[in-house]
Amino acid sequence: MSLMEIKRKISLVIPTIxxxxxxxxxxxxxxxxxxxxxxxxxxxxxxxxxxxLQTKKVKVIRQKDRGIENxxxxxxxxxxxxxxxxxxxxxxxxxxxxxxxxxxxxxxxADFVLGNRLNNVQExxxxxxLRFGNTSLSLIFSLLYSKKVHDVLTGLFVMDREAFNDIxxxxxxxxxxxxxxxxxxxxxxxxxEVDIKYFKREHGPSKLTKxxxxxxxxxxxxMLKRRFD
Numbered sequence: 043m044s045l046m047e048i049k050r051k052i053s054l055v056i057p058t059i060x061x062x063x064x065x066x067x068x069x070x071x072x073x074x075x076x077x078x079x080x081x082x083x084x085x086x087x088x089x090x091x092x093x094x095l096q097t098k099k100v101k102v103i104r105q106k107d108r109g110i111e112n113x114x115x116x117x118x119x120x121x122x123x124x125x126x127x128x129x130x131x132x133x134x135x136x137x138x139x140x141x142x143x144x145x146x147x148x149x150x151x152a153d154f155v156l157g158n159r160l161n162n163v164q165e166x167x168x169x170x171x172l173r174f175g176n177t178s179l180s181l182i183f184s185l186l187y188s189k190k191v192h193d194v195l196t197g198l199f200v201m202d203r204e205a206f207n208d209i210x211x212x213x214x215x216x217x218x219x220x221x222x223x224x225x226x227x228x229x230x231x232x233x234x235e236v237d238i239k240y241f242k243r244e245h246g247p248s249k250l251t252k253x254x255x256x257x258x259x260x261x262x263x264x265m266l267k268r269r270f271d
Contacts, residue, residue: 053123130197
């Protein structure tokens with residue numbers, strides 16, 4: 043199925059804090075998914091940065107709480123599309139994966155599609171330490187939820203609006219994309235993956251949590267706890 047055959051409205055939510063490459067991503071998303079795509083930026087940046095975002099004719103929501111999970115939930119709750127998507131704002135995820143994932147969701151082959159980075163990590167993009175952590179957490183998720191997933195912490199994913207509506211009132215917990223994967227898996231929604239390239243970050247340090255070790259242990263604990271709640 044081509045994008046020309048997809049009649050459903052697509053909403054793309056991008057959380058950001060002063061990420062320079064988000065402006066390029068906005069242009070790429072419109073070229074890839076059509077100019078009528080709804081783009082929502084959930085932002086915790088300076089007023090000057092927000093003014094730059096507004097020149098791109100996107101909807102900007104100022105994030106008042108903390109965490110990427112809360113940012114995503116805020117954006118999706120405000121979105122109007124029947125297909126909901128997200129991609130990291132730092133330019134590390136191959137944007138073509140959005141198109142591939144949208145086509146899978148639109149065709150009804152899956153309710154939630156993750157972009158799997160781990161089969162095509164470009165040189166210098168991910169340390170062996172982080173790759174081990176991502177692989178381990180994905181294995182834990184797969185065992186807990188009986189859903190084979192290789193990259194549960196990816197920053198690129200697409201889901202069906204009806205699936206999101208089933209979890210939209212939940213308070214997100216600190217597991218990144220894993221929150222959506224876990225809650226949808228618990229409700230028996232189908233999950234799939236598309237392979238994407240993962241590129242080295244170009245601009246400045248990551249805005250995500252500095253202690254990846256504690257974050258990883260925390261995520262494992264929360265996935266286990268929520269599995270049996």
